[in-house]
Amino acid sequence: MNPLMNPKGAVAIVxxxxxxxxxxxxxxxxxxxxxxxxxxxxxxxxxxKKIDGLIIQIGSPRGQDYDLAASMLGLxxxxxxxxxxxxxxxxxxxxxxxxxxxxxxxxxxxxxxAYNNSQFGRHGSKGRPSFAESLREGGGPxxxxxxxxxxxxxxxxxxxxxxxxHKFGIDPAKLAEVPIAFRNHAxxxxxxxxxxxxxxxxxxxxxxxxxxxxxxxxxxxxxxxVALILTTAERARDCAKAPVYLLGAQGIHAGPNEFIFGQPxxxxxxxxxxxxxxxxxxxxxxxxxxxxxxxxxxxxxxxxSPNVLWGLERFGFCKPGEGADFVQNGRIGPGGELPVNxxxxxxxxxxxxxxxxxxxxxxxxxxxxxxxxVKDAEVMQxxxxxxxxxxxxxxxx
Amino acid sequence: MTIxxxxxxxxxxxxxxxxxxxxxxxxxxDGLARGELNVQAxxxxxxxxxxxxxxxxxxxxxxxxxxxLSGKGKVYSWVxxxxxxxxxxxxxxxxIVILAQMDEGVRMFGRLIDKLGVSTPxxxxxxxxxxxxxxxxxRCVPAFKLASAK
Numbered sequence: 001m002n003p004l005m006n007p008k009g010a011v012a013i014v015x016x017x018x019x020x021x022x023x024x025x026x027x028x029x030x031x032x033x034x035x036x037x038x039x040x041x042x043x044x045x046x047x048x049k050k051i052d053g054l055i056i057q058i059g060s061p062r063g064q065d066y067d068l069a070a071s072m073l074g075l076x077x078x079x080x081x082x083x084x085x086x087x088x089x090x091x092x093x094x095x096x097x098x099x100x101x102x103x104x105x106x107x108x109x110x111x112x113x114a115y116n117n118s119q120f121g122r123h124g125s126k127g128r129p130s131f132a133e134s135l136r137e138g139g140g141p142x143x144x145x146x147x148x149x150x151x152x153x154x155x156x157x158x159x160x161x162x163x164x165x166h167k168f169g170i171d172p173a174k175l176a177e178v179p180i181a182f183r184n185h186a187x188x189x190x191x192x193x194x195x196x197x198x199x200x201x202x203x204x205x206x207x208x209x210x211x212x213x214x215x216x217x218x219x220x221x222x223x224x225x226v227a228l229i230l231t232t233a234e235r236a237r238d239c240a241k242a243p244v245y246l247l248g249a250q251g252i253h254a255g256p257n258e259f260i261f262g263q264p265x266x267x268x269x270x271x272x273x274x275x276x277x278x279x280x281x282x283x284x285x286x287x288x289x290x291x292x293x294x295x296x297x298x299x300x301x302x303x304x305s306p307n308v309l310w311g312l313e314r315f316g317f318c319k320p321g322e323g324a325d326f327v328q329n330g331r332i333g334p335g336g337e338l339p340v341n342x343x344x345x346x347x348x349x350x351x352x353x354x355x356x357x358x359x360x361x362x363x364x365x366x367x368x369x370x371x372x373x374v375k376d377a378e379v380m381q382x383x384x385x386x387x388x389x390x391x392x393x394x395x396x397x
Numbered sequence: 398m399t400i401x402x403x404x405x406x407x408x409x410x411x412x413x414x415x416x417x418x419x420x421x422x423x424x425x426x427d428g429l430a431r432g433e434l435n436v437q438a439x440x441x442x443x444x445x446x447x448x449x450x451x452x453x454x455x456x457x458x459x460x461x462x463x464x465x466l467s468g469k470g471k472v473y474s475w476v477x478x479x480x481x482x483x484x485x486x487x488x489x490x491x492x493i494v495i496l497a498q499m500d501e502g503v504r505m506f507g508r509l510i511d512k513l514g515v516s517t518p519x520x521x522x523x524x525x526x527x528x529x530x531x532x533x534x535x536r537c538v539p540a541f542k543l544a545s546a547k
Binding site: 125149162 | 448450474476482489494496503504508538
């Protein structure tokens with residue numbers, strides 16, 4: 001098979017590791033990285049010298065940049081890359097690793113995110129290094145406009161949620177089901193930072209942060225690290241554990257119709273308002289040769305609980321505006337028809353920008369998840385409201 | 398038709414909250430100081446746009462004319478800050494920020510200066526009018542008030 005002609009199954013995850021997620025960690029970002037990388041190498045049964053590609057998702061000041069990271073971790077890498085220090089590039093980074101491998105730019109690509117958040121101010125406050133982005137020409141990455149008092153990503157999500165509830169006539173109370181389902185998942189995952197049961201009473205008693213979003217609609221900021229090692233399918237067979245194959249991918253979308261929160265057509269920020277339906281033949285499904293019905297568990301960027309509805313709608317698990325009904329009655333919780341974020345997600349496991357979800361999919365497809373194992377799991381998907389996605393499979397085809 | 402300008406008093410001196418003025422957007426910021434809300438209208442497709450950019454997001458046209466908005470619009474969406482992030486806005490808590498659909502087509506963010514009850518909802522499509530706040534140092538920024546309120 002020429003991987004350039006048919007990328008499905010050409011690349012696999014062969015190593016995955018994390019020391020865990022923490023509300024606060026005393027470790028530096030590079031020490032956190034070191035711990036995850038060592039675990040991933042051991043998991044793959046690979047010598048450090050084999051690593052010749054490196055992609056970092058969160059660089060300085062929250063994490064470490066590729067140049068120093070390589071030297072500080074004793075790596076000699078001939079392909080290096082790093083994305084903008086925002087969480088949204090998880091699928092893009094995995095895809096970039098696959099491209100580097102299929103083009104022969106590297107044989108083993110190490111991908112990691114490692115950051116110590118707790119030493120910086122609250123997201124949206126001026127103490128946060130990323131606050132400068134709020135003053136970008138045209139506004140911040142989540143529609144921040146500080147001179148309007150509009151700051152923090154939660155406000156952009158809140159503006160999209162408010163419009164979404166209005167457009168589709170949705171009762172905001174239905175949102176409660178999302179954090180509750182994810183807490184139920186988290187309670188089966190000893191590595192999740194939130195372990196106490198979350199009831200409907202707890203949810204409705206919680207204060208608004210930026211109305212309409214409540215405390216429990218917001219993710220839990222954490223320190224931590226996750227490392228993955230990817231290689232070609234041929235090399236993967238010689239690694240310690242069963243490979244988890246990358247079956248399909250799709251990039252993050254941008255343009256006048258895209259805003260980081262909501263779905264196309266919602267019209268928040270400057271995006272156009274129109275009736276939107278997800279395309280029936282999205283690339284990620286075409287490439288993987290599956291449909292949403294084949295997905296055994298779905299993982300999405302639940303920085304805020306409405307993101308889950310938008311993620312499900314973006315990929316056609318339900319129709320636009322039907323996400324809030326779709327998630328009711330435990331459908332996305334443990335043992336549900338479509339488990340979502342089985343690790344507990346950003347809302348209860350910890351906000352780690354997709355990396356803990358990538359790790360979780362790897363473990364699920366290897367059958368390593370104990371009490372929360374999705375039975376007979378073969379195909380799993382990451383996908384976000386802005387269209388980026390990856391599909392992994394237990395089998396290459 | 399000019400828009401009323403009010404002085405904004407802050408509990409702390411506001412720092413680092415204003416975007417830079419540059420050659421692209423100077424006409425927008427200068428307009429505010431005169432009580433005008435100026436945005437671009439594409440010469441190609443005719444659509445008005447905001448923020449100020451050299452290429453039309455809708456047709457990629459690269460020439461435009463400036464146009465002055467009436468300042469009238471409707472609430473397209475809104476949020477209410479119940480937790481504070483910026484010391485400059487702490488005295489206004491809880492405060493509402495709206496995304497306004499302006500009558501002429503663009504959407505703009507701005508704080509709603511009216512004080513509503515802490516749990517009083519704001520209806521989407523409620524008519525609003527622009528007003529302009531002059532900040533210490535002279536920079537002027539748009540904000541909104543309910544159109545029914547005098």
